Amino acid sequence: MPPHSDYGLLTLLLQDEVQGLQIQYEGKWATVEPLPDSLVVNIGDHLEIFSNGKYRSLIHRVLVNPSKSRISIASLHSLPFNSVVQPSPKLINEDNPRRYMDTDFASFLDYSSSSESQRKSFLESRKLT
Numbered sequence: 647m648p649p650h651s652d653y654g655l656l657t658l659l660l661q662d663e664v665q666g667l668q669i670q671y672e673g674k675w676a677t678v679e680p681l682p683d684s685l686v687v688n689i690g691d692h693l694e695i696f697s698n699g700k701y702r703s704l705i706h707r708v709l710v711n712p713s714k715s716r717i718s719i720a721s722l723h724s725l726p727f728n729s730v731v732q733p734s735p736k737l738i739n740e741d742n743p744r745r746y747m748d749t750d751f752a753s754f755l756d757y758s759s760s761s762e763s764q765r766k767s768f769l770e771s772r773k774l775t
């Protein structure tokens with residue numbers, strides 16, 4: 647799976663013991679070691695926007711293991727399609743200005759079909775600064 651961030655609030659991921667998932671951290675790829683009987687909880691774009699950037703929606707990818715097959719189940723959790731996501735007013739003040747535009751599913755669909763989406767991720771396109 648190519649590099650991407652998850653669109654929604656949270657993703658719960660169950661992976662088997664085969665490595666493959668990697669996150670981009672400080673410009674480098676780091677493998678997320680599979681832990682038995684555990685879920686990976688990944689923060690999505692909506693939570694980054696709602697937290698005004700306090701929580702980060704990381705870029706991740708999945709590498710294909712040449713010798714073993716890997717099974718993962720991702721459960722993506724988000725808001726209803728017509729809900730508007732915006733930074734929580736409680737997190738905005740003089741020292742921490744609003745950093746993201748209002749976002750909803752329609753703006754995501756519009757952006758995904760635009761030529762700009764080839765150059766910049768949806769999350770990047772919602773940033774004000």
Ligand SMILES: O=C(O)CCC(=O)C(=O)O
Pocket residue numbers: 647652657659661666667706708718719720
């Ligand atoms: O298979 C995985 O480990 C991750 C899948 C994923 O990134 C996704 O479904 O958004």
Ligand SMILES: [Fe+2]
Pocket residue numbers: 650651652657706
């Ligand atoms: Fe993902």
